[in-house]
Amino acid sequence: MDLARHWAQAGQPARTLPHAVQAAVAAEGVYAFAEALPLWERAAAIVEDLAGEPAVAGRDHAELLTRAGDCALLIGEPKRAVNLLQRALVHMFPSGDPERVRILENRLRWHLWWSGQRADAVAAVEAAVAAIPAEPPSVARSRVLGQLAAVRMFAGDFAASAAAAREAIDVGRRAGAMAETALAHGVLGWDVAMLGDIDGGIAEYRKGQEIGEAIGSVEGAALAATNMAALLDRVGRSEASLEAATAGYALTERLGVARTYGAILLGHAAKALLALGRWDEVDGVTASGLRRGAVDAGAAWLMINRARVFTGRGRFDEAARLLANARAIDERVGGTDYRTALLAAEAELATWTGRLNEVLDLAEAGLAAFALSGTPDPSLAWLAALLLRALADAREDPGRARRPVDEALAARSGQVLRKVEAAIEGVVGNPGFVSGERARALFALTNAERDRVRGSSSAEAWREVARAWSGLHRPYHVAYARLREAEATMAARGPRDAASAALAEAAEIAGRLGARPLADLVARFAAQARIALPTAGSAGASPPTHQNERGPNDLTAREAEVLRLVTEGWTNQQIAEALFITRKTASVHVSNIMGKLGASNRAEAAAIAHRLGMVNEPATTGSAIADGGVPAG
Structure with a gap:
């Protein structure tokens, strides 16, 4: 790099060129992709200026731009990557090498997908499938079939996706396409799990992960680790997702992609810790990832999970700032894979702060997302449960009788409720969602909330909800269900000792988590019912002060x-x-x-x-995440 800089300063581009390439290769060799990117771009610019300059170490102009594009994607700049690859294609077409053109077009489709230009990516995939002959088996055919499988998987057509993935694996094996076979195994694993065979899907996925790690692909290994954590989370296996995310993050640190793939893995770790009731650890994990410069989707994912802990602990202003920042990122990049999770997190905050109209807005956005993708998504199920809860809370509000009836709000609530209930019925039996204990717990929760909306809450239904979440080691949801069980017991004039036991457990869990809003609800109902809560560990009276109660760094x-x-x-x-x-x-x-x-x-x-969401977000322009101008948490 020093020699490249020396000749550049001396105004000797021809002598700069080989040293810039050598420095870029060396930087990639130690996974320093952020340092390699400008070196590849400099080399490409020199070749362009020196018209007719021969290839450097076997790398022509198109290859230099391609390597720059790969580095851009790995450091979280997909739009820059797309631009570089499009330029590379322009320089490659005159070469007359159709196989090189196909390989580059494949990479461009991938970069288009990750830059948010998904309609363009899908169109390119479908065109490529039609253009590449089925025989003889080829790397290009295996690759595009794997991409077709991925597109169908994201659209929720898991059966069609599985068929394309199996064909991609068959073609890849016959063509010796190891990387393409690994991708197809990963997609097939997700499909099989979503079609109901969770263990079979995980086993299939691990085949692809092992191949990816064996061939030494940085992008392949990082993507495999990320998707494994996501798959385990999707099927409700939080402990396994946490383990996979932790191991995967260590891998991304070694590979130099901790700000991109690593940030997403930390987001999955945070989500698992949140579900398992290890809330203090969520604070540390998300703060660490955001401080280290997480970008785009990874930053948004960390913000969402950090905000959820803040909401659960009653730090509503901080949660709102984080979610606003996450939404700004999502909108800037044209949509992330975490948009529905963002909607659910925003609805959770709006529900706790009593903003029913906002919950209705978010529910309608969720319905639109479901109609667009057709994919049953657990985040949308959470969003439905939160809407039902918000409607039930409004119905049970003791101040409701003293206020004039808002006819417009009542009419809108009824309309959205009917749409959500129809969507819930529509996913019953859909194998892309109704699989595993977590799915059953979610449906038990939504059904119990629907009963609350109708004024017929059942203590037994809420006991079933508590049992379901307890079996999954989700303490917060157990506490919430036990509170509702106590309310339903007292409303039905059931045994006070049963209501007292339910409230005591809810209070203990809320206190342990520092879930102040829930603790306040428990204490308020206990007072109304004249049920004395245990003093020791009583969350309702005085939840324990956690290490980070005043903020992520304990500022006065x-x-x-x-x-x-x-x-x-x-x-x-x-x-x-x-x-x-x-x-x-x-x-x-x-x-x-x-x-x-x-x-x-x-x-x-x-x-x-x-x-860290400690202050309001200033106005920014452009891709401010990359230069530190936008808060990443």
């Missing part, structure tokens, strides 16, 4: 105030004047803040504060 109220001014660019003197303190005191506060945030300067402290 004054430090939080100073931090807000620091993020707005104020000097120590300006802060001192505004807060009526001395300049030295302001400086001490700033130093303490930087120490707690692990920041080396004020700009870094401001960036970390934005990423």
Whole structure:
């Protein structure tokens, strides 16, 4: 790299070229893709300027651009990757090498998908399937069949996807296409699991993962690890998903893709920890990933799961900031794979804060997403359960009788409810969703909430919900179900000791988690029912203070105030004047803040504060995530 820089400064592009390529190869060799990218781009620019320059170490202009595009995708810049590959194709067509063109077109389809241009990617896949002959077996045919299988899988047509994946595996084996075979095994594993054979699907997926790791593909190994964690999460196996995500993240750190694939894996780890009731760990995992510069989809996924913990603990303003940042990313990149999870997280916050109209908006957005994809998605089931809960909460609101009836809201609520109930009925029996204990627990929850909406809540139904979530080791949902069980027991004039036991368990779990809003509901109902909760560990009276209760880095109220001014660019003197303190005191506060945030300067402290959702998001333009301008948490 030093030699490349030397000749570049000397104005000797021809001498710069081989050293730039050599430095790019070396950077890739240690997985430093962010450093390799500008070197490949520089080499390509030199070749373009030096018209007629021969290939460097066997790499022509198109190859240099292709390598740059691959690096761009690996560091989380898919749109830049698409641009580089499109330029490479322009330079490759005159070569007259159809196999090279097909390989590059394949990579472009992949990059289009990850850049959010999915309609273009699907059209390109379908055209390629029609254009590439079935015989003789070829790498290109196996590759495009694998992509067709993936497209069908994302559309929720798991049977058709499985058929295309099996054909891709057959063609790939006959053509010696190991990477393509690995991809197809991964897609087939997902299909088989979604069609009801969860263990068979996981076993199939592991075949592809083993092939990908054996051939040493950075992208293949990272993608396989990410999708394994996602598959295990999708079928409700949180412990296994956490284990896979943890191991996968360690792999991405070694491969140099921790900001992209690694961030997504940390998001899955956070989701599993959240489900398992290990909320303090969610705080640490998400903060770590966001501080390390997670980008785009990975950053949004971390924000969503971090926000859910904040919502559960009653830190509603911080949760709202995180979700707003996640939505901004989702909209900027044209939609992420976590949009439905974002809708559910937003609905959860809106439900806790009593904003029924907003929950209705989100439910309608979820219905639109379901109609567009046709894919049964657990996040949409959560969204349906939250809508039902919000409607039941509004029905049971004790202040309802004292307010004038909002006819428009009532009519809209009824319309959305009917649509959601029809969607729920539509997915019953769909193998893409109704598989596994988690799916059954979700349906038990939605059915119990529907009974609440109708005014016929059943203690036995809520006991069944609690049992289902207990078997999955989901303490928060157990606590919520036990609260509703106690309410239904008392409403039916059932045994007080049963209601008391249910409330005691709900209070203990809510206190242990630091779930203050739920703890408050438990305490309020216990007081109304004149049921005494146990003093020790009673969440309703005084939930235990967790290590991170005041914020992710335990800032004092004054430090939080100073931090807000620091993020707005104020000097120590300006802060001192505004807060009526001395300049030295302001400086001490700033130093303490930087120490707690692990920041080396004020700009870094401001960036970390934005990423952790500690202050409001400033207006930005362009892809601000990459340069630290947008908070990643």
